[in-house]
Amino acid sequence: MEQNKITTQQIWFGVFLVILLTVGYFIADRWTSKSETGIRQEIVESVVKEVILKRPVCPDTSDAFANFPKVVLANNLNSYGSGGQFVNKKIVVVKSSGSGSQVACGYLYVVAHTNNRPLQLEWEHPYIKPSQFGGHIVTNDAILKRETNGKTELLFNLSKISYRILNSDTEIRKADWASLLNVSDRVEFEIALNTVDNRGTLDEVSIAYQCWSPETGQLTTDCELTTED
Numbered sequence: 001m002e003q004n005k006i007t008t009q010q011i012w013f014g015v016f017l018v019i020l021l022t023v024g025y026f027i028a029d030r031w032t033s034k035s036e037t038g039i040r041q042e043i044v045e046s047v048v049k050e051v052i053l054k055r056p057v058c059p060d061t062s063d064a065f066a067n068f069p070k071v072v073l074a075n076n077l078n079s080y081g082s083g084g085q086f087v088n089k090k091i092v093v094v095k096s097s098g099s100g101s102q103v104a105c106g107y108l109y110v111v112a113h114t115n116n117r118p119l120q121l122e123w124e125h126p127y128i129k130p131s132q133f134g135g136h137i138v139t140n141d142a143i144l145k146r147e148t149n150g151k152t153e154l155l156f157n158l159s160k161i162s163y164r165i166l167n168s169d170t171e172i173r174k175a176d177w178a179s180l181l182n183v184s185d186r187v188e189f190e191i192a193l194n195t196v197d198n199r200g201t202l203d204e205v206s207i208a209y210q211c212w213s214p215e216t217g218q219l220t221t222d223c224e225l226t227t228e229d
Contacts, residue, residue: 054217055104055105055212055214056104056105056210056212056219057104057105057159058104058105058106058107058157058158058159058210060143060157060160061143062107062143062144062155064107064210065107065109065155065208068106068107068208068209068210069208069209069221069224069225070109070206070207070208070209071094071206071207071209071225071226071227072204072205072206072227073090073092073094073189073191073205073206073207073227074090074092074191074202074204074205075203075204075205076201076202076203077090077191077193077201077202077205078198078199078200078201079191079192079193079200079201079202080114080192080193080195080196080197080198080199080200081192081193081194081195081196082196082198086127086192086193086194087198088192089127089190089191089192090190090191090192090229091188091189091190091191091229092188092189092191092227092228092229093186093187093188093189093227093228093229094130094181094186094187094188094189094207094225094226094227094228095185095186095225095226095227095228096181096182096185096186096187096223096224096225097185097223097224097226098211098220098222098223098224099222100213100214100215100222101211101212101213101220101222101223102182102211102212102213102214102223103158103178103181103182103209103210103211103223103225104178104209104210104211104212104219105157105158105159105178105209105210106158106159106177106178106207106208106209106210107143107155107156107157107158107207107208107209108128108154108155108156108157108158108161108177108205108206108207109154109155109156109204109205109206109207109208110126110128110137110152110153110154110155110156110202110204110205111151111152111153111154111202111203111204112124112126112151112152112154112193112200112201112202112203113150113151113152113200113201113203114193114195114197114199114200114201115197115199116150116199117150118147118150118151118152119152119195121139121145121152123194123195124193124194124195124197124200125137125138125139125193125194126154126191126192126193126194126202126205127190127191127192127193127194128163128189128190128191128205129163129189129190129191130177130180130181130187130188130189130190131180131187131188133161133173133175133177133180134161134163134175134177134189134190135163135164135165135166135173136163136164136165136166136167136169136194137156137161137162137163138162138163138164138172139154140162141156141160141161141162142154142155142156143155143156143157151203158176158177158178158207158209159176159177159178159179160174160176161174161175161176161177162174163175167194177207178209181209181225186228191205207225209223209225211223
């Protein structure tokens with residue numbers, strides 16, 4: 001019986017094939033490692049950027065309120081409810097401007113009274129509705145709630161506004177008005193006082209705000225809120 005003979009040419013071809021496969025595996029492994037390293041680097045950079053550029057928040061205290069610029073939305077507004085409608089409801093447009101900066105956070109400030117007395121918060125409260133994200137303001141979430149000189153003073157975190165669409169609603173909704181002010185450069189507000197006393201008065205409704213740059217993550221002073229009646 002004849003035996004198959006392995007020629008020198010076949011041996012060298014086998015050696016070449018082994019070398020080729022080894023080199024190919026080394027190149028593929030290096031390429032895959034670089035690709036995975038690049039992906040990991042992109043993920044790290046994305047996480048770092050998200051942490052660094054996270055929008056600043058305002059604390060749930062009244063300490064910073066006095067140091068922020070503010071825009072007055074209503075002043076000495078006689079308003080009340082009658083027949084299921086608001087009398088002397090005010091419509092005001094809040095305009096935002098600035099060189100790339102946005103509203104980071106802020107506060108809603110309200111002072112009101114009826115017939116030379118503070119509000120009875122069980123049934124009297126401000127009605128403030130920017131776009132479709134507001135209504136009867138829930139005063140239980142106020143940062144500051146006090147009575148001074150026959151008036152009620154209320155302060156809310158602008159990023160945590162609680163409200164009811166209808167006064168009779170049981171569902172309480174929440175909205176971030178700081179973010180809302182960045183969606184458009186013009187936001188329309190409806191403002192009134194929920195009381196049946198025709199001497200109801202909103203002494204002041206204003207927004208205090210802090211600006212920041214989404215590009216750098218730094219606090220700035222070059223954004224501005226103004227009103228257009």
